[in-house]
Amino acid sequence: MKVTEHIANAKNTVFSFEILPPLKGQNIKQLFENIEPLMEFKPPFIDVTYHREEYIYRDKGNGLLEKRTTRKRPGTVGICAAIKNRFDIDTVPHIICGGFSKEETENALIDLDFLGIDSVLVLRGDPIKSENKFVPDPKGHAYAIELMEQVVNMNKGKYIDEELQSAAPSDFCIGVAGYPEKHFEAPSMKSDLKILKQKVEKGAEYVVTQMFFDNQKYFEFVKLCRAEGIDVPIIPGLKPITSLKQMSALPRTFYLDLPDNLVDELDKCKDNVAAKEVGIEWCIQQSKELIEFGAPCLHYYSMGKSDPIYRIAEGIF
Numbered sequence: 001m002k003v004t005e006h007i008a009n010a011k012n013t014v015f016s017f018e019i020l021p022p023l024k025g026q027n028i029k030q031l032f033e034n035i036e037p038l039m040e041f042k043p044p045f046i047d048v049t050y051h052r053e054e055y056i057y058r059d060k061g062n063g064l065l066e067k068r069t070t071r072k073r074p075g076t077v078g079i080c081a082a083i084k085n086r087f088d089i090d091t092v093p094h095i096i097c098g099g100f101s102k103e104e105t106e107n108a109l110i111d112l113d114f115l116g117i118d119s120v121l122v123l124r125g126d127p128i129k130s131e132n133k134f135v136p137d138p139k140g141h142a143y144a145i146e147l148m149e150q151v152v153n154m155n156k157g158k159y160i161d162e163e164l165q166s167a168a169p170s171d172f173c174i175g176v177a178g179y180p181e182k183h184f185e186a187p188s189m190k191s192d193l194k195i196l197k198q199k200v201e202k203g204a205e206y207v208v209t210q211m212f213f214d215n216q217k218y219f220e221f222v223k224l225c226r227a228e229g230i231d232v233p234i235i236p237g238l239k240p241i242t243s244l245k246q247m248s249a250l251p252r253t254f255y256l257d258l259p260d261n262l263v264d265e266l267d268k269c270k271d272n273v274a275a276k277e278v279g280i281e282w283c284i285q286q287s288k289e290l291i292e293f294g295a296p297c298l299h300y301y302s303m304g305k306s307d308p309i310y311r312i313a314e315g316i317f
């Protein structure tokens with residue numbers, strides 16, 4: 001079933017989470033062990049992130065470095081199929097513009113369609129770590145909305161190869177990203193919302209937000225979206241803080257603010273164990289308030305660790 005169908009059929013707020021494919025060379029066992037306990041809360045779908053290539057430098061032994069590209073976390077399509085097979089649950093792969101030609105994207109979409117995967121979260125992707133701005137693949141897409149149009153076209157049976165006759169249409173439900181604290185490159189919230197509105201007009205059926213730690217930011221974002229005419233479900237993305245380091249790492253990476261009350265509580269923590277407790281408790285309170293608000297689904301960023309998500313979900317779902 002599609003994400004929008006799961007939401008429409010649910011009587012209460014739905015629980016879901018996002019996982020990362022294992023690093024290249026690791027097996028899938030640990031991932032399954034991480035997912036297993038969370039099945040208790042009956043998530044109707046699990047998101048699987050997509051990771052583009054990165055540059056690595058290898059010492060050639062003669063004092064020179066060799067620059068290579070490698071994809072450290074391949075396997076999104078395979079992981080989606082494996083989870084579906086193992087847990088009998090829907091999976092939602094993320095698809096990104098970065099590092100992919102239109103044809104490679106089309107081939108991945110064909111695989112997903114054959115596997116019976118019927119929802120995709122369509123994103124641009126971030127710049128490669130060593131590049132300070134996003135550089136699209138020469139044969140790919142520069143913005144998520146262009147990639148989205150490719151999926152919409154495929155849903156109409158229109159493939160990249162225009163000579164294809166009577167091509168089988170796919171039937172993907174399309175999700176896109178939303179930023180309660182604005183996307184860092186957008187000049188203003190208004191311009192960011194204008195793009196989001198265009199995505200919805202062109203076929204996006206739901207939005208998943210970047211993580212936030214102040215629910216007021218989500219409430220305000222939903223209000224602004226509704227005023228703009230964006231009327232699809234807006235799923236809040238949540239992540240519990242699990243270490244002191246994240247107090248600076250999360251704002252730096254995701255361009256978000258931590259509320260003063262949370263910072264005050266974290267400042268009192270002597271170690272990561274204490275910080276994790278504060279983070280989990282904060283996320284439980286956030287979750288409760290979001291359910292009261294009527295959020296359609298709570299979507300947790302697991303970042304490869306399920307135990308904090310388990311602790312949150314057991315207090316809520």
Ligand SMILES: Cc1cc2nc3c(=O)[nH]c(=O)nc-3n(C[C@H](O)[C@H](O)[C@H](O)COP(=O)(O)OP(=O)(O)OC[C@H]3O[C@@H](n4cnc5c(N)ncnc54)[C@H](O)[C@@H]3O)c2cc1C
Binds near residue numbers: 050192208
């Ligand atoms: C829920 C969620 C899941 C994610 N999962 C992944 C993942 O699996 N893999 C990964 O690599 N990254 C992931 N990301 C990160 C995401 O790729 C980055 O945030 C990226 O910088 C922007 O992606 P986007 O889809 O919002 O881009 P876009 O919609 O393309 O927007 C990027 C910027 O360009 C502007 N813009 C958009 N369209 C246009 C246009 N036509 N003309 C001018 N300006 C425009 C927007 O306002 C914005 O500032 C995820 C983010 C979220 C919120």
